[in-house]
Amino acid sequence: MPVLVEMGWGGLVQYPWSITWTDITDRVDLAQGVTVTRGASDELSETQPGTATMTLDNQDGALTPGNPSSPFYPYVRKNAPIRVSIAHYPARSGASPWQGAQLVDDFSTALDTALWVTRTGTNVTVGGRLRTTDTPGVAAGVRTAQSWILKDNAISARLVTPPTAGASSAATARMTVHSTTAGTRLVWLLDRVAGTLQARNEVGSADATPTTITFSAIDHLWLRIRETSGVTVWETSPDGWDWTVRRSITTPAWVSTPQATSLELSAQRTGGTAGYVEWDSVGAQIRPRFWGMVNEFPVEWEGLHSKVTVSATDLFKRLNRLPALRSMLGMEVLTVDTLTGAYSFPAAYFPLSEPADSTAAGDVIGRGAGALASTPVGAGGGLTFGDEGVPETGETALTLAPASATAGRYLVGDLGLQTAADFTTWNVHTQVWIKTSTAGRAILGMHDVILDNQLVLALNGSGVLTVETTQDGSPLTIGTTTSGNLADGAWHHIVYDGSLHRVYVDGAPVSGTLVGTSTQNIRTLYIGGYRSARMFSGQIAHVSLHLANGPVGSVYAASSDARTGFAGESADWRVERLARYAGLSSVTVHGFTHDPIASQGPGGSGVVARLREVEATESGRLYAERDYYGLAYQSRDVRYNPTSDEEVFAVSYADLEPGTQFADDDQKLCNEVEASRPGGATQTVNAPNSIFAFGTYPQQLNILKTSDNSVLDAAYWLVSRYANPAPELREVPIKAYTMPDYLSILDADISSYGTVYDLPSQAPTLEARVTVEGYTETIRENSHEITFRTSASTNDSVWILGDPDYSQLDQTTRLAY
Structure with missing residues (x-):
């Protein structure tokens, strides 16, 4: 058969490497065929979630959800992984051998x-x-x-x-x-x-x-x-x-x-x-066409014959369902363990960003840690939530205002049996953000039920960070660091590495003689003081406990930069960071032009929305892979100046399906752009000749650049490409199965190049180079029809001094961006 359809019964798309695939190709109705849609409608539109549809034979009831007699029971269910490939068998020619x-x-x-x-x-x-x-x-x-x-x-x-x-x-x-x-x-x-x-x-x-x-x-x-x-x-x-x-x-x-x-x-x-x-x-020569998950298995009948017409969606379905992100600082806490290279995971995380009327703080990891309740010590003093927290994060913090070192309120709670058991096996690593002007106070502390194992992070009388420990019930041993005075009224990020017994402050290691503790069976956690003394005065935020089998504090320390939303990191790094927030282990990055990206620090939006912000800022391309559960990101230079060596397919006009036409309209016309960035200038770029000829076609451009010059470059790039778009082929419909370069056509993907040659004499050009933006294909027995949605490759041409093709005055003089 020309198509290979496989189901990952019982598999989870987020763990693609562990899926056992079952071939169900013999159930596919190839008279109706398999239809796959992928990519965008044009280069100015976002890529859409890829889809696949097909009708499957269900005469034996194997694809009926909930049918206990199905060989696939109980895994005939929504979101079951599915992949579709072309299996091409080359024809034999000539004589033996x-x-x-x-x-x-x-x-x-x-x-x-x-x-x-x-x-x-x-x-x-x-x-x-x-x-x-x-x-x-x-x-x-x-x-x-x-x-x-x-x-x-x-x-x-x-x-x-x-x-x-x-x-x-x-x-x-x-x-x-x-x-x-x-x-x-x-x-x-x-x-x-x-x-x-x-x-x-x-x-x-x-x-x-x-x-x-x-x-x-x-x-x-x-x-x-x-x-x-x-x-x-x-x-x-x-x-x-x-x-x-x-x-x-x-x-x-x-x-x-x-x-x-x-x-x-x-x-x-x-x-x-x-x-x-x-x-x-x-x-078989395999060409992947789709990788995703089935939306549903709707069983229907024609007389006594049962069939299931399924639709499936690629990984964007899962990404679009994910909850809104926390701040980048919060997301680092939740996901940074995937970068440690050791076995590590967050055991408890208290963002301390509850509403102002709250009286307790909750854990967001869900391994059984209980809430931390506001607890009085002595008389007087207060504890409030909802005050402004670490700058640029958009999240609030806990504020503590004790009457004295022994009178006020702090948070106390039970970390739970599971966390206590985990502490017995792995070393505890701690993160916390603080802001105070009062020295000689405890930031947080923890102990087991009999006080054998204790760990306290505190500031001494000089505001210097100390680590106090015991593992046999004896008095706390105080280890003093060289942090300098942290009671200076500024926010500071503190990490304690329980493996190396090392401390990091604001992303950098600080020295000091520290005594380690086993922290076994830790059950009770205090925030804002310790055991009715040294009541903290100031603000505390983002307290997290991580368990690891190695020294990974340096990795946690790097998240100190999250307070600025990692402003200035390159676009490819930002895309990979956001993908990590979505639970993706990696992103395939294509291209080399990656500008610095501004902060996306505050939370509240979904991961796809944030990825799209980077894509739009960089004039890049973001899409789901078609051969595995993964994300791809292309920088804009991927499309610069295609050469014949980069051409994936070439097809004669005579081999195209009816309806091929050149478009010359104002759909893409843009001759005035008002562009801005967060905290920057609002600037305008226009094309006077285009405005004179066609009138004003304005566009707003709000992007995450880090400089006004970069904003201006982006605006110029848009106007220079679309002030007067040339006629272009927007669709290239091909009956691919009959073409001699069938596999080359199947290799075409988003941003691939193709050429249509031998166009009729009435066409504006006898040969048109196109860039693939997306496609819709239908695969049947001995038939494969594919319609590429395309744009003119010249839209992305840039000027090269002395080049015979790309240095022509007033034709290919567009400066690269």
Whole structure:
């Protein structure tokens, strides 16, 4: 089949590496086809969430949610992961021996005995797969004739169903490329009993030094042996697209000669219970089209026939559902543990940003820590929430105004059984923000139920930070740092690293002789004093406790910059930071032009809205990947001055579908821009000639630049591109399946280049280079129609001194931005 549809039953999209995929392609109604929509309508519009729709056969009820007899129960449910790919099988041409890339079989019909000329044991096709029965003591499998060239080629297959151990001492599956010499071969060998996968270069039926890896049915779903430029490699892939080299050798002489080879797919077990091994997709060239989650499984009937027409959405569905972000300072507390490189996690986090009428502070991590209640000590003094907190964060803080060091209010609470148990296993790391003008007070403290283990952060009489500890119930040992006077009326960020017993203040380490504590079974936490004494006077915010198995305080200390919203960091770093806030481990960044970005410090907006702010500020492109659960960001220079080498596809006008037209309207026209930035000037850029010819087409531009000059550059960039847009092709509809460069067309993605040539003589140009902004495709049996939504590539051309194409006066004199 041309399409490969897989479901990740029981998997979670946020953990894509752990998903076991199930092929449901045989359920797809290919008469109606699979439709995928991706990208934006044009270069001035935001990319939209990608979608996929298809109709699936449900005659057996397997796709009915809640059906206990379904083999997929109970995982037929909303948000189930799904991925769609094209499986292209190159046609065989010429006479034997053929190129190894032409060794293909999708097993969609009865076993091709003309291809698999040697067969042992029981081999049948079932559901579009080759099923080989592995009866104990009986070798079984299929083998081609000696008709295939491996040099400069690849031979691959998908191991859909590996053998089971079945109480056998050995249960194996092999993918073997045989030479003409018996026992000389290249082998992928899976031993399910040992749980190993070996890449073998056998001579005389043996390899003394094979490469052995632990087998993973997820990571090693696809197996490939490939030769290129004198090197032979064994590769595995979880999806047939992203391959990992597991072994490489200098190409053996029998491969480089080249010698005609044969491929064998086989299975064998020594004992135990008979089972089977299933192979599929031999020689398939995979092109991912969609990765996302199913919105619902709506069951419907036509007479007695049941079907499910599903729609799915890419990762933007999940991102758009995420709650509004806290301030960047708060989000750093919640997510910075992913950067430590150690096993670490937040155990409790008290932002202390409750409303003014609150009498207690709550934890936002949810591991069982109780609320911290306002507790009186002596007579007089007060404690209030809701006052202005760390500047530029937009969050409030706790204010403490005691009558004296022994009279006032502080917060006290139980951290809970789970947190106490966690403290026994890992070291505690503490973060806190303070502002005070009063020395000699305790900031926070904690202890177990019998006061054996205690930890206190305090300021001594000189305002210098101290760390006080005990782990045997003896009097507190005071370690004094070299922090200097922190009782200076300014906000300070303090981090205590419980592994190294080191302190960081405002992002920098400070020295001092500190005695560590095991902090085992810690249950009680005090904020604003300690055990009815040293009542803190001032403000405290963002108290967090982190547990780690290593020294990671320096990572927490770096979040001190969050108070300014990381103003000035480059756009690519900001995108990666925001992606981390959304739970994404990484972002693929394309391009090299990344300007500094202003603060996005205060919370209240969603992560997608913030990512879009960066995208708009940088004239970049943000979209979901189509081959995995990931985000991609392109800087504007990705589109600068495309060359013929960067062209993904070229298609003749005669091969386009009817309706192709050039657009020349005012949809994109912009000849006056009023631009501004947070805290900066409001500036105007216009194109007088365009205004004279067409009238004023104004636009507002509010972006997160860090300088007024950068704002001016962005405004000029917009006006210079669209003061008088040239006629352009906005759609390129292609019946791609019949095109000789089918795979090249499928490689086109957002910001890819293509050329339409041999345009009619009435066209404004005989050749038009276009940039892909998005596309809609429908995949059917032996049919693949794709309509690219495009823009004119010249819109992103920039001036290059002396270049024959990009230095033409009044044509390509646009300065790069």
